[in-house]
Each structure stands twice: as C-alpha cells, then as structure tokens.
Amino acid sequence: MRITADTTICISAGMCALTAPGVFDQGDNDGLVAVVLPDPPEELRKAAAEAVRLCPSGALGIR
Numbered sequence: 001m002r003i004t005a006d007t008t009i010c011i012s013a014g015m016c017a018l019t020a021p022g023v024f025d026q027g028d029n030d031g032l033v034a035v036v037l038p039d040p041p042e043e044l045r046k047a048a049a050e051a052v053r054l055c056p057s058g059a060l061g062i063r
C-alpha cells in the first residue's frame with residue numbers, strides 16, 4: 001500500500017488525522033496533511049483507506 005497526499009489540494013479539514021491518526025498528521029500552523037506512514041502496517045490499512053475515502057478535497061490517494 002502507498003498513501004499519497006497533495007498539499008496543494010488539502011483544505012486542512014482534518015478528517016484524515018481523525019480517522020487514521022497513526023497514518024496522518026496535520027501541520028501545527030497550517031493544518032495541512034502530513035503522511036506519517038505512507039505504507040501503513042496491516043492493522044492500520046483499513047482506517048487509512050477509509051481516511052482516503054472521506055477526505056473532502058480529494059487530496060489523498062492510495063495505490
């Protein structure tokens with residue numbers, strides 16, 4: 001699995017960090033997404049995929 005994030009599209013909504021906090025974080029100042037674990041372990045993959053699905057801006061991708 002490979003998680004990608006486009007910070008030029010991210011609107012700092014925070015759904016990703018709420019849904020999969022071990023995989024995503026947000027910048028302290030701008031709230032932009034940071035992918036902490038681009039290749040999450042098995043136990044976090046379901047939450048990571050759900051976070052990608054829920055992102056309101058379409059900034060996240062999954063392969």
Ligand code: SF4
Nearest residue numbers: 010011013014016055
């Ligand atoms: S859910 Fe999408 S728009 Fe919101 S912080 Fe995460 S990547 Fe950005």
